[in-house]
Amino acid sequence: MSRRQRAASLAQGLLVGMTLGYTAYRAVTLAVNARRFPRLDRPHAPLRQRPRVSLLTPARDEAHNVPKLLQGLLSQGADEVILLDDNSSDGTGDLARDLCRGVPGARVISGAPLPDGWSGKNWACQQLSQAASGEVLIFVDADVEWHAGALDAVLAELERSGADLLSCWPRQDVGSAGERLITPYIDLYLLTLLPYPAMRLPLVATATAVGQVMVFRRSSYDAVGGHQLVQGDVLEDVLFAKRLKARGYRVLGALGGERIGVRMYQDYASSVNGYAKSWLPVHGNSRLLLSVALAGQFCVYTLPWMLDFPGARLLRVTGLLERSAVAWTAGRRRPADLAEGLLGPIGPLLQLPVYHKAIRRKVKWKGRVYEQ
Known part of the structure; x- marks a missing residue:
């Protein structure tokens, strides 16, 4: 094997390892949040004193x-x-x-x-x-x-x-097929990236809302x-x-x-516009990080269906199950909600318009224009 071939093989192995590691982290985080995240519909103790x-x-x-x-x-x-x-x-x-x-x-x-x-x-x-x-x-x-x-x-x-x-x-109450394509992604990001116990740590990086x-x-x-x-x-x-x-x-x-x-x-169009207004700030106002995030989405969800490589079959399975598991954890348990997992492989394609709009210098929302 030539030096170039060894380098290519090493790079492929590193990319596969990172992708599998990232997927495993999200799966573990979702499992932790399914058990530990407080839910308002669970029984609670009576208030000691009701504030104004x-x-x-x-x-x-x-x-x-x-x-x-x-x-x-x-x-x-x-x-x-x-x-x-x-x-x-x-x-x-x-x-x-x-x-x-x-x-x-x-x-x-x-x-x-x-x-x-x-x-x-x-x-x-x-x-x-x-x-x-x-x-x-x-x-x-x-x-x-x-x-x-x-x-x-x-x-x-x-x-x-x-x-x-x-x-x-x-809980996301989805009413049409169009909004179902990307609107529920908010639950996926909230429930698979930050385990609830980490929110209690005195670290600014673990704060979200x-x-x-x-x-x-x-x-x-x-x-x-x-x-x-x-x-x-x-x-x-x-x-x-x-x-x-x-x-x-x-x-x-x-x-x-x-x-x-x-x-x-x-609908789908309003979902795209709604996500786009905040998608660049979510990525630290870095267009480079925005591009890397999109590339990562393709590696995790779409590429395993296009190429056969070590771990590709596992990624296909997890990509199909993830959105369904997130929907269940968030309390969205109708058949249509749980079927959203089937959209996993084309998820990055569905989000392309969001990234395209988000990378612009100006965003428009509610009739007002904001600089990014």
């Missing part, structure tokens, strides 16, 4: 989501429910006011103009916090649906964990200046978690299960 709670929602052109959102929030028994209408053009504010009329503690406020240096959602959340009076501030995205007992479960987990920020990860439901102790939130901590960031949830943890605060998570659900996007 504010449920807060920033809403911009969310008329299609507001009825389901407010039906869930207003039934939780919170001390106050406040929705901020962020200059909507579809009647979001008027619809929300009609639904809140006559409900004690429920109100709608109008957002102030967006200042320089702020992203839209972060500015809306900052205004909501200034209008709220709760000891616990719970920021809820407009596409999230709360079911019976959700607030009690959230407060019980906040008390049990001692977290300063508890991020609740809603999902902005759909962010539960803060008011004292901790105010101590860091609220959303001013991430005022111009598109990836505000993850960065808030990391910056909060860097200051010595405790950041933890919980799965929404049957208590809290979300329908993030309505």
